[in-house]
Amino acid sequence: MDCHPIALDVLLQTQKILRERGKIRFHKFASNSQIVVDALSPGDRAGDLSDVQLDINTIPSQSSLGLKWNISSDTFTFSTDLKDVPETKRGVLSYLHSLYDPIGFLSPVILSGRFIFRDITQLELGWDELLPKDIILRWRSWQSSLHHLSEVEIPRRYVPTSIKNAERIELHTFADASEKAISAVTYIKITRNGKNHVGFITGKSKLASHHGHTIPRLELCAALLATEITTFVERQFDTQIDDIRFYTDSRVVLGYLHNKTRRFHTYVSNRVHRILNNSSPEQWTFVASDQNPTDIGTRSMPVNE
Template identity: 35%
Template structure:
């Protein structure tokens, strides 16, 4: 079949497991989930059938992953039917699954007529919640004062089954962002500027900027990995409301996901906000506003030049004393909360250890008691048997003595009877002899 490129509509091809619309040069998703039983095995089969290597659907897939994790936490059997509440959650997610076909994202990072002298830079966002953590990476292109931002890669992972504090999950998300950055820098065939990493956790920034304090093993290892792979100057703060990785960390429904579509926005997002924030600070300091990204780069160079100045003089020059002092107080408070969480976790570990030791000691005592009982029981049985024999022998002797006493008693009764008879005969004889004695006298 011949295709007229001028008249005919271009077909939809498959590329990397996705639907590629040649006509619009956009990626789409064609969902055809097979009917599976409402079991842990069936849910895993449906979720695994969604091929999303670039993480376009990471925020939407997160609720299904959380459902699987909850079933795993409750030791749900692979072929055991899920409860009614879980069944409703799964049915709602399947209903939203068909709406994913409405989602589409441009294949090309660079828009048309953008220019040839392009400066590329990677921006990585990380975030965590109580249920998961994730990252979102963007490519920022700059040409002749124009800026274009495209989504590159996203990842969303559920939190471990073992309860973990939010600052630790935030630090884990930052490590994941660094790993993604290293992979993208290796794979992208573009000259890249120094990457920028964004996080809404001031505690993580405090860990990374720290130069003196020694942390626990968990935080220390991950902070060391971040400092070895990145520079401290690459890390910046972003509010939770403006952090696109927030959706990947907690998951969203299909309706909210399609409304936001942060992953395929072709506009100036956070970088424009950055210009506004810097202009606001410069206005307070009495400086000139920044009108383009070139001016922003120049301002960043000036900031690096002020690193040799004393801290107070630098802050006063930039008009940031109040802002940084407030951020430092917030960091100190967050650090105190983190230390409190660490102490609470240590106490819980100590109590768990004591409980385990008590249980082990009790089990040992029970085993020793049963062993002693098993050894003593035969001796008790032998002793009882000997006592029973002695008692039976004594009872036989008592019976024999009782018989002898009865026999003696009968003999005594016979003697008493004979004596009484002789006494009666003697009285009768005396009574008979008394008249004769009187006549003879």
């Protein structure tokens, strides 16, 4: 991938300013552009890239904030070198926390493990007591399935074209809920040279409360989550978003959002108000359940699928 000269200039200028004004050494860079690598001294590159030629050598993966970046294929990959933990409540929780997934690539997979942990919390067990045999079998089955993570590769780029030079940029966010979880996922749609490109941006899943929530209320919570992650994504972009659309398979939620006369109970009223603070009723559209990509974020999915 070619490096934009402005980005390289910003990098070098930042290095210079930090060095001259703050006596700070800004280094340990990794890039999939030979132009960037050549512009940096070997001492300023990541340790295992100090004397690497991208078009000749086998490039080691780089790690950042819990993610692995395969420079050669320009994809995110996932480590399967996961620790063994005691088969106790404490061990299971520790293991789940070791699966760092800030963007939400693995949300449907991690959700399966969180379902197991929630079942464990319903048992009258101490933190270091051995789990019941049926729970251990479920846990081992899920844990062993994670070796398939080594086969998963996610493109680093949202879409295979420049966003900066796009003719039109849209965000499309889907919301869904089940009895066990709520979920939302955001995609970007780029139009350039008359062609459309769609890419995953981020997704999020949350466990539903055991008691006191009907499906319509959970669907409403999912809609709120959808507006929250979309607002976050919109703030991160330094370019104009031409349109933002939201989708739900709950006609009850659409009724809540389009209502102008009826007064709701406090729980519903508060969430409708928060949703409409970040969206308008006209931005919301019905989507059939079998066409809603968020469905797997509420019901979970094995790694190999």
